[in-house]
Amino acid sequence: MARDAGLEELLREELGQRPGLSEKAMFGGWALLLNGNLLCGAREDGMLVRLGKGNDAWALEQADINPMLHGSREIQGWVRAGPKAYGNDMLRKRLLLAALNFVEGLPAK
Numbered sequence: 001m002a003r004d005a006g007l008e009e010l011l012r013e014e015l016g017q018r019p020g021l022s023e024k025a026m027f028g029g030w031a032l033l034l035n036g037n038l039l040c041g042a043r044e045d046g047m048l049v050r051l052g053k054g055n056d057a058w059a060l061e062q063a064d065i066n067p068m069l070h071g072s073r074e075i076q077g078w079v080r081a082g083p084k085a086y087g088n089d090m091l092r093k094r095l096l097l098a099a100l101n102f103v104e105g106l107p108a109k
Contacts, residue, residue: 036109053077
């Protein structure tokens with residue numbers, strides 16, 4: 001899986017210079033972490049967003065958003081937003097805000 005430099009830049013712009021934010025290669029793409037916890041990611045097949053188990057139903061109701069899969073296994077609490085979803089500024093911001101709200105409540109690693 002290849003990285004998506006344009007999506008990576010969108011995520012950096014949205015998240016800004018937030019304290020505790022870091023980046024590294026993961027999931028065949030580029031991951032952004034907050035205080036050592038996975039927050040979101042960018043790959044050529046979409047934006048990965050960590051909403052937390054039980055917090056993803058609203059997102060899955062949106063067009064071009066699907067559960068994140070690892071092989072054939074669905075990863076609970078994570079969604080994959082396709083280009084139509086992450087290209088919608090309001091929806092992308094809503095997804096990232098929901099991810100921040102969840103991940104900020106986790107203990108730092």
